[in-house]
Amino acid sequence: MKATLPVLAALLALLVPHGAxxxxxxxxxxxxxxxLSVDPRTYPRVGTKSFPASLPLADKEVVLTFDDGPSPPTTRKVLAALARECVRATFFLIGRNAAAHPGxxxxxxxxxxxxxxxxxSHPDMSKIPADVAERDIDRGMAANDAVLGLSAAAAPATPFFRFPYFSSTPRLLDALQDRGIAVFGADLWASDWNDMTPEQELNxxxxxxQNARKGIILFHDTKGRTAAMMPSFLRWLRENDYRIVHIAPARPGHA
Structure with a gap:
């Protein structure tokens, strides 16, 4: 299957010189x-809300991550806010949502x-049989890759996974590590699953x-409050000298 222009653009994006x-x-x-190149062999599990260690970030460096999309009305607003500030983020997509909204x-x-x-399908994987959870993980990865015209493989094109609700089990964590897939937690989150105004979420x-000084931040691009506050949050980061780190899979020969 020939790669589409969006896929080629995504692949070229991964070739940005590290540190540039x-x-x-x-x-x-x-x-x-x-x-920042993330090699699952070096960073198999990151995010201090769930694991002992996180990514090697300097003071006032942040990684922006978004869960549960895509959801067209809100995801497109988040994308527009990121584009205005020339910021790159990571989107942890639910497979059935990706299949429903390939554009x-x-x-x-x-x-x-x-x-x-x-x-x-976003289940709580600590409450279902391990084999059912593994099939749901694999189906989601395959769905995301299929939308981008990428072939199914033992490991996805981007070997990054986040558990729904951050709810994992030792068996599932070990299975993903054995397959060379990094598991992402977070260092802080916006709690945007709670009912609040965009201004309350921003604050x-x-x-x-300000308390954490750095880290992987969890948002949900499916939330209208998050889409509404994102331009103000990015402006606050700029005005307060925070720096955005974009994570990407390590290429062969790179740590």
Missing amino acids: AANCQRPGALGTSRV VVKAIAAAGHTIGHHSW LVMERL
Whole structure:
């Protein structure tokens, strides 16, 4: 199958020299400070909300991540906010949502964002049989890759996975590690699953980031409140000298 233009754009995005800022034509934009290669052999499990360690981030460096999409009305607003500030993020997609909205998935990839995986149907995997959970994980990965015209394989094109509800089991964690798939938790989150206004969410995540100083941040691009507050949050990051780190799979020969 021939690669589509969005897929080619996504693949080219992964070739940005590590340590180089993303090309941005808008003066004064936040921009992307650097690309961090993540090798699952070195970082099999990251995010201090779930695991002992996180990614090697410096003070005031943040990684933006979004779960549960795509959802066209809100995901497109998030993408627009990121584009205005020339910022790249990582989207952990639910497979059935990706299959239902392939155009949005391709738009995420075409913008140079990283696409990770978040299962097919978003179950609590600690409460279902392990073999059922493994099939749901695999189906979600395959669905995301299929939308991008990528062949099914033992490991997905991007070997990044986040458990729904951060709810894992030792067996599932070991199985993913054996397959060379990094499991992402988070270092702080916006708690945007709770009922609040965009202004309340903005204040909450700003306060948490000021305390944490750095880290992987969890948002949900399916939430209207998150889409509404994202332009203000990115502006606050820029005004307060935070730097965006874009994560991408390590290429062969790179740590």
